[in-house]
Amino acid sequence: MRVVTEYIPSVHSASVGLWVGVGSRDEGPSVAGAAHFLEHLLFKSTPTRSAVEIAQAVDAVGGELNAFTAREQTCYYAHVIDSDLELAVDLVADVVLRGRCAVDDVEVERDVVLEEIAMRDDDPEDTLGDVFLSAMFGTHPLGRPVIGSVGSIEGMTRAQLHSFHLRRYTPERMVLAVAGNIDHDQVIRLARKYFDGHLVDGKEPVAPRKGTGRVGGDPTLALVNRDTEQTHMFLGVRTPGRHWEHRWALSVLNCALGGGLSSRLFQQIRETRGLAYSVYSTVDTFSDAGALSVYAACLPDRFDEVVRVTMDVLEGVARDGLTEAECKIAKGSLRGGLVLGLEDSASRMHRLGRSELNYAGHRTIAETLDLIEAVSVDQVNHIARQLLERPFGAAVLGPHRSKRSLPKPLRALAT
Structure with missing residues (x-):
């Protein structure tokens, strides 16, 4: 896993982001929306924290803990005051590495994702953005909505999501980026502490994605x-x-x-x-x-x-x-x-x-x-x-x- 930091002495905050080089274009059509669904699911519980405890931990320091999924990457991030840097690294690592993907959590979060699709459908500009990229890229993975479809989300199983997590969330695809009033060596120490056992898998970091360069047909x-x-x-x-x-x-x-x-x-x-x-x-x-x-x-x-x-x-x-x-x-x-x-x-x-x-x-x-x-x-x-x-x-x-x-x-x- 790579660690990159930027020291900003003029601020009193720290922002921690764990970037994974996996997004919606890495899904098969039958599991469209899996990367986004998994991003939701990992916040539900870990072996040591419930969803409520995760929320309470970040609220207690006035911070922010969230994530987003794009077509080529997923990012889990926390924003806290600088003295709470260790908590931010702990929470991000716990969620991403040890999110349980429990069966009951899958069913609850399935409904949340379906609500998010409905919310997207109520916003003409958001809806049209997905429709436009489908018109531009057709059946190419870039043409599929990040959020998936009602059918694909309803059909998604816990086994598929758990498998996606284990196969895709590997150290060579990960970048821990931290910026703020922080010290690089301190971030390294925290990474070793909270990512223990997940930092190295013997592979070189994945090179920047080049893609296939092949998008068939004309836009429609x-x-x-x-x-x-x-x-x-x-x-x-x-x-x-x-x-x-x-x-x-x-x-x-x-x-x-x-x-x-x-x-x-x-x-x-x-x-x-x-x-x-x-x-x-x-x-x-x-x-x-x-x-x-x-x-x-x-x-x-x-x-x-x-x-x-x-x-x-x-x-x-x-x-x-x-x-x-x-x-x-x-x-x-x-x-x-x-x-x-x-x-x-x-x-x-x-x-x-x-x-x-x-x-x-x-x-x-x-x-x-x-x-x-x-x-x-x-x-x-x-x-x-x-x-x-x-x-x-x-x-x-x-x-x-x-x-x-x-x-x-x-x-x-x-x-």
């Missing part, structure tokens, strides 16, 4: 007919994964397109025409693939115009490119967002864990800022032409009964 159009007040849309293209040499130029392109108040999409759709309250662009990046997408939500009778303006903006950027001024603003926004987003120990811990799992290395903040600043407008416009000429995929949720009722640019995706 997906429609979810729902009686909502607004029509919600994701529209986008596939991109290379996070190891792409032009990923910083992609970040600048995304920011200039829809990453801020001055971005083209925000100005054209909201500020100039008042067509939508919410409009933005985003980038999802995985080891071997990704997606550059635009989200907008508007009244159904304005949807045709929102699609038209969105396509006009994207086609204009692909054809004529961005200006030097737009790229300068986007780079400044990225640089400021990076620095301001790392003002607390929790964000520093997340940066450490992700960097170790994804790249097996770490850049200083200054080095990252230099990489952003080095992006040229020519680089941004080159990848804009390259990406925005690719086949588009889209997902729409709203009161539309068939794909034939959608705007013509979207209908073309259904053929």
Whole structure:
């Protein structure tokens, strides 16, 4: 198991994260949602603590103990004041290594996960995010929702979850990341104490995930007919994964397109025409693939115009490119967002864990800022032409009964 730390003398907190290089893309279709279900289940009980005792331990020090599951990783984390560092390491290790996966706990948490799926289904933007990635990646594991489906969760057995835990949660896939007012040697001592017997299995740490690089077929159009007040849309293209040499130029392109108040999409759709309250662009990046997408939500009778303006903006950027001024603003926004987003120990811990799992290395903040600043407008416009000429995929949720009722640019995706 790898241990990475960052000392931040200006804070009075400590953030502990145990990162496991396992996520929803590592599941088979028959156990879709297993990684997320297991993440829930491990908090229910250990040989020495009940769920109530786990909760009481962290509440008694005013801390936070939680976890999240993504497509390529799972993270269990605690955030406490610095004097409670040992408790945080103890709790995270106890939950992750010794969570019991008891039969009774499985049945209780099954209902909780089903409630979470229902909550996702009640949120149009969350629902559409999963539908969009399915439209983009099809039957590839990246196209499956992290949370699974009602059918897969209802059919999941304790034996399957316990097996997933034993087979996947191994030391060579783990990173213990700690940031705050802490000492590296102290963290090592605590790791040896609370991870005793789980630190070494004779294998080299797993190299950063590269993925298969193979996503078959073109993106498609997906429609979810729902009686909502607004029509919600994701529209986008596939991109290379996070190891792409032009990923910083992609970040600048995304920011200039829809990453801020001055971005083209925000100005054209909201500020100039008042067509939508919410409009933005985003980038999802995985080891071997990704997606550059635009989200907008508007009244159904304005949807045709929102699609038209969105396509006009994207086609204009692909054809004529961005200006030097737009790229300068986007780079400044990225640089400021990076620095301001790392003002607390929790964000520093997340940066450490992700960097170790994804790249097996770490850049200083200054080095990252230099990489952003080095992006040229020519680089941004080159990848804009390259990406925005690719086949588009889209997902729409709203009161539309068939794909034939959608705007013509979207209908073309259904053929």
